[in-house]
């Protein structure tokens with residue numbers, strides 16, 4: 001395959017784990033492990049292939065001369081895969097290939113492909129040097145085929161049979177201090193069987209948006225609640241080079257869902273209410289300036305809560321700091337959200353303006369796309385009800401259904417419904433009171449923060465609090481995806497059944513999905529200003545008798561109870577109702593159709609986009625085999 005075509009292919013597809021673009025450093029080491037020769041390739045294509053003897057080859061291409069390494073005995077260092085980094089150390093040659101700035105999702109598949117293909121290859125008879133010479137085959141290189149079940153089977157067969165000497169000539173995987181993969185197979189009792197990568201697949205609509213993003217367009221994608229916008233954003237984050245990609249969201253909770261930071265944190269201009277000149281000065285502080293200059297792809301989730309003036313300021317700052325006349329200083333924007341959900345928080349009496357009403361929106365966004373397939377709910381009649389609520393048109397039939405839901409018995413196995421509150425104070429009061437009312441003693445779990453002096457910054461982005469108080473019987477919610485297959489997902493509801501004996505006294509939680517699990521502390525990483533990373537280690541739990549509707553934006557909830565009497569915002573009732581996975585899992589205490597309001601400006605914005613045929617319903621677009629040629633000139 002030619003280098004040029006490889007890069008183009010990677011830009012658009014490259015999802016099979018055999019090739020990607022990244023930075024590479026090749027080091028030749030001496031016997032004491034020091035580099036005696038170093039070659040830096042800032043823009044390299046890395047390919048996995050096979051030679052004429054079916055051996056696995058790692059090929060590094062700098063655009064001129066390819067370098068090939070036969071992968072027989074090697075070590076993989078995989079601790080920083082999440083940051084797009086890994087190292088392949090070739091043992092007999094004493095060469096290490098340091099890979100960095102690789103889209104983490106691709107790197108993950110690449111490493112899995114490499115490990116499994118290598119283990120499957122070990123089941124075949126090795127070709128000796130003598131046999132190679134005799135064969136006189138012309139040299140060849142063919143990109144490795146995507147992982148298949150048969151590769152996994154072969155690798156697992158080897159794992160069940162093999163003993164130490166065989167693996168000692170093979171692969172060793174190191175993830176920090178722990179060892180996985182090949183090395184675990186040295187201890188037969190510990191070897192887990194391998195499987196194909198389980199990343200949940202994007203649907204066609206989502207894949208089309210990803211492809212538009214990878215083609216370099218500035219994309220705004222929208223869709224009703226639960227169409228998988230944030231799910232897709234996570235994949236987009238994983239498919240772009242980490243050094244120049246910033247994942248942000250308008251709120252800390254939403255930022256945490258996509259493993260990013262808040263837009264305010266990225267911008268470094270405080271609330272952004274100071275005059276532009278002052279904001280530009282603020283953005284030039286050390287640490288902040290680097291965000292603006294190194295960013296090539298800016299991702300923003302929950303765009304509906306970003307204020308127009310703030311967006312315009314960011315756009316002007318980007319042009320100024322990057323000394324560019326292009327919109328947003330040439331940064332690729334990937335913006336997502338549903339304007340019919342929560343609007344920006346208004347300051348004072350004036351109604352806040354939406355981002356799409358900003359001066360720069362139109363010139364910044366090349367492509368508007370809409371996801372239509374709802375993934376959070378499966379019951380079509382409930383989906384139709386929510387669609388009606390979204391646009392503020394509740395029929396009598398839907399009103400009757402929602403009023404009837406007040407009698408739903410949704411408690412199961414001692415797990416009560418979570419109450420979604422319109423006001424923050426109600427949340428704290430409810431959770432504190434309910435915990436106090438429970439018999440038994442309180443256990444307090446204190447988080448370990450990387451920088452206790454920055455607890456406020458951590459609090460603003462963390463889904464878990466510094467102090468977590470629990471008792472047996474406490475209603476809790478999981479705040480992290482622990483095991484999607486087993487239903488242990490972010491937002492899963494449960495109840496504390498007991499605490500394990502011992503000093504740590506970790507809580508065991510029974511979840512609605514039927515699983516009872518002892519929970520261990522988990523770690524969250526946050527990007528703070530100045531390229532600084534902060535972390536918090538805490539149990540992945542929060543009290544769940546009540547949460548606020550604002551905090552629930554973006555969540556999927558198992559069983560919810562809602563009181564809408566004090567709804568004060570357009571879109572608020574829709575956000576609350578659309579958190580539920582099913583009508584059966586929902587109880588609305590006091591439904592009144594008048595609290596359901598959609599913002600007329602938003603309805604007008606969406607209908608204008610549709611009228612001008614600028615909002616591409618991706619499903620329609622796929623049917624029509626529409627080619628991505630729309631640019632800013634069309635808008």
Ligand SMILES: Nc1ncnc2c1ncn2[C@@H]1O[C@H](COP(=O)(O)OP(=O)(O)OP(=O)(O)O)[C@@H](O)[C@H]1O
Pocket residue numbers: 200201202203206223224225226227228229230231232338375376553554555556
């Ligand atoms: N392709 C997919 N495969 C499997 N599950 C998916 C897929 N896309 C989305 N989901 C699941 O659907 C649910 C809703 O997705 P997500 O939260 O991303 O929706 P959203 O559009 O961001 O909603 P909201 O507007 O409420 O924030 C989640 O549980 C998510 O894991």
Ligand SMILES: [Mg+2]
Pocket residue numbers: 229230231554
């Ligand atoms: Mg979302």
